[in-house]
Amino acid sequence: MPVIVKSRLRSPEVRVSSLARLGKKILQAVGEARAEVGVELVGDRRIRRLNAQYRQRREATDVLAFAMREARGPLSNLLGDVVISLPTALRQAKALGHSPDVELATLLIHGVLHLCGYDHERSPREARRMQARERAVWRLIQPLPTVVSGHTDRSRQARKQSLPLIESRSG
Numbered sequence: 001m002p003v004i005v006k007s008r009l010r011s012p013e014v015r016v017s018s019l020a021r022l023g024k025k026i027l028q029a030v031g032e033a034r035a036e037v038g039v040e041l042v043g044d045r046r047i048r049r050l051n052a053q054y055r056q057r058r059e060a061t062d063v064l065a066f067a068m069r070e071a072r073g074p075l076s077n078l079l080g081d082v083v084i085s086l087p088t089a090l091r092q093a094k095a096l097g098h099s100p101d102v103e104l105a106t107l108l109i110h111g112v113l114h115l116c117g118y119d120h121e122r123s124p125r126e127a128r129r130m131q132a133r134e135r136a137v138w139r140l141i142q143p144l145p146t147v148v149s150g151h152t153d154r155s156r157q158a159r160k161q162s163l164p165l166i167e168s169r170s171g
Contacts, residue, residue: 002020002036003019003020003021003023003024003027003036003037003038003039004020004036004037004038004039005019005020005023005038005039005040005041006038006039006040006041007040007041007086008040008041008042008043008046009041009042009043009086012086012090012100012148012149012150013148013149013150014041014086014147014148014149015145015146015147015148015149018145018146018147019039019041019104019108019145019147020039021145022104022105022108022141022144022145022147023037023039023108023112025140025141026105026108026109026112026137026141027079027112028140029136029137029140029141030112030113030116030133030137032079032112032116034077035077035078035079036076036077036078036079037078037079037080037081037082037112037115038080038081038082039081039082039083039084039108039111040081040082040083040084041084041085041086042083042084042085042086043085043086043087044060044085044087044088045060046083046085047060047061047062047064047083047084047085047088048060048061050064050083051064054066060085060088061085061088062084062085062088062089062092062107063082063083063084063085063107063108063110063111064082064083064111065080065081065082065083065110065111065112065114065115066080066081066082066083066115067079067080067114067115067117068080068081068115069115069117079112079115079116080115082107082108082111082112082114082115083111084104084107084108084111089103089104089107090103090148099148100147100148101144101145101146101147101148102144104147104148105138105141105144105147106134106138109134109137109138109141110134112137113130113133113134113137118130118133
């Protein structure tokens, strides 16, 4: 169950191995322990281009998911790719009053669930179903590792909090 993490950004420092371990915990929690996932951390310009190209939306977003199992071809362990805008994640963490690690975990859970077929944009009922699953996964992956370097004591405390308010994410 490899989780391949790539960061296109130089700052802030991201502990790629910690993010990969978090991804593995999420895959186990969703029942996809044997699946492979790619995780890419990008800037706002890159995610805006991807959002425009694949979703015909010209704005930046926080997370995009590209499911491979929806594609034609032979079945494989490759679940797909999750692309996260790190600058957006950092802004959202600050605005919501929690750590970057909490926000990255929330976005990664959200993206992986999209890879598993959940789609909050399909209907209000599906949005509620996805939120319930996000909360269940959140409880299973505690405690969170430190992913973004430079946390203060307040940030470590925030990582130990219960699940942040999960709203319908845009990706």
